[in-house]
Amino acid sequence: MEVDSDADSRFTEGTRNFAAWFEALPGATFRSDLIEVADLRARNAGRGIIAKADITPETVLFTIPRTAILCATTSALQDKIPGIFDLENDDAGRSDDGEERASSSQDSWTLLILAMIYEYIQGDASQWKPYLDVLPSVFDTPMFWSPSELSELQASALAAKVGKEEADQMIRSKIISAIRAHDHIFFPPGSQKLDNAQLFELAHRMGSTIMAYAFDLEKDDANDEADEEDEWVEDREGKTMLGMVPMADILNADAEFNAHINHAEDALTATALRPIRAGEEVLNYYGPLPNGELLRRYGYVTPKHSRHDVVELPWELVETELRQRVGSRMTPADWEEVKQLGQSDEEFEESFVLERSSDDPDSAGQLATDAVFAGLPDELGEQFKTILKAIKKVGNVELAVQALSDKDKRKDLYLQAVLGSLQARERQYTTSLEDDERLMNACQLTGRQRMGLWVRRGEKQLLREAQAWVRREVDELRTKASERVRGDDGPAAKRRRI
Numbered sequence: 298m299e300v301d302s303d304a305d306s307r308f309t310e311g312t313r314n315f316a317a318w319f320e321a322l323p324g325a326t327f328r329s330d331l332i333e334v335a336d337l338r339a340r341n342a343g344r345g346i347i348a349k350a351d352i353t354p355e356t357v358l359f360t361i362p363r364t365a366i367l368c369a370t371t372s373a374l375q376d377k378i379p380g381i382f383d384l385e386n387d388d389a390g391r392s393d394d395g396e397e398r399a400s401s402s403q404d405s406w407t408l409l410i411l412a413m414i415y416e417y418i419q420g421d422a423s424q425w426k427p428y429l430d431v432l433p434s435v436f437d438t439p440m441f442w443s444p445s446e447l448s449e450l451q452a453s454a455l456a457a458k459v460g461k462e463e464a465d466q467m468i469r470s471k472i473i474s475a476i477r478a479h480d481h482i483f484f485p486p487g488s489q490k491l492d493n494a495q496l497f498e499l500a501h502r503m504g505s506t507i508m509a510y511a512f513d514l515e516k517d518d519a520n521d522e523a524d525e526e527d528e529w530v531e532d533r534e535g536k537t538m539l540g541m542v543p544m545a546d547i548l549n550a551d552a553e554f555n556a557h558i559n560h561a562e563d564a565l566t567a568t569a570l571r572p573i574r575a576g577e578e579v580l581n582y583y584g585p586l587p588n589g590e591l592l593r594r595y596g597y598v599t600p601k602h603s604r605h606d607v608v609e610l611p612w613e614l615v616e617t618e619l620r621q622r623v624g625s626r627m628t629p630a631d632w633e634e635v636k637q638l639g640q641s642d643e644e645f646e647e648s649f650v651l652e653r654s655s656d657d658p659d660s661a662g663q664l665a666t667d668a669v670f671a672g673l674p675d676e677l678g679e680q681f682k683t684i685l686k687a688i689k690k691v692g693n694v695e696l697a698v699q700a701l702s703d704k705d706k707r708k709d710l711y712l713q714a715v716l717g718s719l720q721a722r723e724r725q726y727t728t729s730l731e732d733d734e735r736l737m738n739a740c741q742l743t744g745r746q747r748m749g750l751w752v753r754r755g756e757k758q759l760l761r762e763a764q765a766w767v768r769r770e771v772d773e774l775r776t777k778a779s780e781r782v783r784g785d786d787g788p789a790a791k792r793r794r795i
């Protein structure tokens with residue numbers, strides 16, 4: 298990343314103001330003897346927290362009082378427009394006084410966007426100004442990529458999940474309309490009004506900040522023994538209260554980590570999970586995310602997250618392979634009937650997610666074993682069986698039915714069809730895995746190109762591992778079958794030799 302000296306001094310000053318503001322918050326603690334907010338732009342990681350001295354496990358590194366959290370209930374906006382914060386009341390329409398309830402369909406996400414926009418526009422009058430100043434204004438999430446940058450994702454399912462149109466639509470219908478309905482509150486007399494285009498950009502910025510920075514505030518894992526298994530995983534889908542937690546969100550993260558944020562009643566605390574040596578980065582955990590998802594939400598990828606990579610296998614590819622093997626003698630009409638029967642099954646899936654099996658990190662945030670591809674999803678096997686049953690049912694396909702009468706033959710057919718579909722899936726990407734390996738070493742790549750390349754390469758590696766797994770299964774099946782045949786003759790042959 299290029300760093301000019303003006304930007305450099307603004308960055309340093311922003312960090313200094315933020316750290317001073319944070320430490321002065323009533324109830325906040327910060328172990329400045331052990332940690333510091335550091336400039337990690339040289340490794341494309343913005344700000345982060347680095348250990349200045351060796352840290353022992355369970356040391357509390359900093360404490361964030363809940364009153365310092367920026368959320369729907371702490372922002373001054375709630376007192377000014379209480380109506381829009383009433384999530385219970387979600388009937389669309391107008392309030393008693395005839396005022397349009399642009400509010401009616403807000404959720405915790407859009408309310409936080411509104412609260413952040415409000416606080417941002419207040420400038421110096423906002424209690425969070427030094428914090429807002431260190432939040433990002435540019436992002437590397439694919440939402441902001443150009444079409445040519447997006448093309449680096451090739452056939453990755455991520456390309457269809459960027460969600461730009463949905464975000465634009467949400468901003469138009471829930472953010473701009475709510476602000477315009479309360480212009481006098483967002484823009485008090487004397488303040489400079491933003492036009493819709495500027496608001497649109499600001500809303501995108503705040504939405505993306507929330508995506509990469511906000512915490513789910515209802516998880517009280519310090520007191521929740523029963524939920525321990527899931528304690529690392531943030532719930533972004535549920536209707537829980539989202540909040541911006543200053544300092545906790547300065548922590549960068551990885552699939553192996555050394556610190557954890559505990560949620561207690563009055564405060565959140567960052568605690569060391571294991572010894573952290575001076576100079577090491579203090580790292581949080583965002584969950585067992587594939588690099589594609591890490592990129593979509595946070596705008597970065599890491600080698601350690603590769604273990605969680607996934608790839609989608611569309612059912613259509615498996616079906617095509619099956620048709621080539623048993624359906625070639627069926628009429629198009631028969632095959633159509635088979636497809637219809639398959640799709641009418643209530644469990645029918647359009648695509649299946651392939652992944653490695655990976656242990657959870659231990660209580661110190663470390664991973665002991667490698668992640669390995671451990672098999673095809675059971676649901677894929679079940680769907681294959683359903684389609685074979687449909688083939689039998691449609692009848693008039695003697696050859697196919699013969700081929701399906703033996704259990705081993707059916708399994709062999711399944712494995713062959715899946716193997717073919719995995720190869721076909723690999724061909725959907727415009728470059729090969731080998732091309733990508735070579736490209737990884739090309740130095741002219743931009744950060745975004747490199748991340749796109751990393752995601753698609755990870756998916757291809759997983760496809761190769763899945764193919765190797767299927768081949769081993771085929772070999773095993775065939776070895777067992779020939780052992781069974783030899784088993785009939787083997788002992789007799791031995792006896793003969795004796």
Ligand SMILES: C[S@@+](CC[C@H](N)C(=O)[O-])C[C@H]1O[C@@H](n2cnc3c(N)ncnc32)[C@H](O)[C@@H]1O
Binds near residue numbers: 510546594597599
């Ligand atoms: C919660 S913030 C962490 C603080 C952030 N680095 C900053 O400067 O404000 C999350 C963002 O930090 C960056 N980030 C987090 N972990 C990272 C890592 N291991 N490597 C690179 N960037 C990382 C990503 O840009 C992500 O969207």
